[in-house]
Amino acid sequence: MEELAAAAGITVRTLRFYRERGLIPPPRREGRIAWYDGHHLARLRTIAALLERGHTLSGIADLTAAFESGRDAGEALGLVEPSEETPVRLTPEALADHFAGQVTPENLAAALDLGYLAVDGEEIVHISRRLLDVSAALVGEGVPLAAVLAAGREVRSHADALARLFTDLLHTHAPREDVSRLRPLARAVVEAELSLALDRHLAQAHDDGPAAPGAPAPNARQA
Incomplete structure (x- = not known):
């Protein structure tokens, strides 16, 4: 489990959480040893990519179930009928x-x-x-x-x-x-603008790089 988490760039705690939610299949077991393979790593990388694109863990779980059961992936992702928040x-x-x-x-x-x-x-x-x-x-x-x-x-x-x-x-x-027709339009605008804003800020953070110990912030005024 530690090796798989390291290869996927996540913590062991997160990996356990994904297992508990059924987002990755169980490992192959030989006695007390649990074996993970490239399939598990590929699934974790897919989860990371979907999370980065704004999908929720519940939506990813539905998508996984859709693929395994043959349901339409668009329906599983909520592209057919936008769903309300579920308590x-x-x-x-x-x-x-x-x-x-x-x-x-x-x-x-x-x-x-x-x-x-x-x-x-x-x-x-x-x-x-x-x-x-x-x-x-x-x-x-x-x-x-x-x-x-x-x-x-x-x-x-x-x-x-x-x-x-x-x-x-x-x-x-x-x-x-109908005001309810506003929901998907507003969501699309906000998601697009947030995605663009994240691109700008992540690029800026990459350009700035980590500050040296004791160095002023990039935009700090000089005394």
Whole structure:
């Protein structure tokens, strides 16, 4: 498992998470030894490429199931009918398992304040399967859950502003149109602009390179 994770450029924790979600097939076992091969590595590289293009782990799992069962891949990826966010019911233990011991009282309070979580009897309800999967994947890559939640709060404010912009645009210029038809158009614009922005920022980060110890930031003013 350690060798496969290293070859794929991911952590062992992330690899275990993918296995638990059924995103990669189980290894071939000989006694207590588990053997992974090129098929597993190719699957991990495909997952990485799909994640980079904005697909969620749930969508990738559906796509994998589609290929294995013969269903249409476009339907599995949500290209036929855009799907709404799906809430997830979890036990407290299952929630803790998703985030590797980082479900602290402070993080729980932040998630409840954001509206990501709600309590229903003895269960916890997460507002979105996609947000749950992405958050768990980020934590699996080593990003602290507190930082993920802080980023989520900032993303929420930008998302609200974008949603307001598109709904105002439609109400102003096409008031008779069905507002629900706006969803795929707005999503396409935001995904394209975010992709272009990531290209610019990643290129800039590559050009700047790591700063030498004690050196000022590239844009820092000289005294």
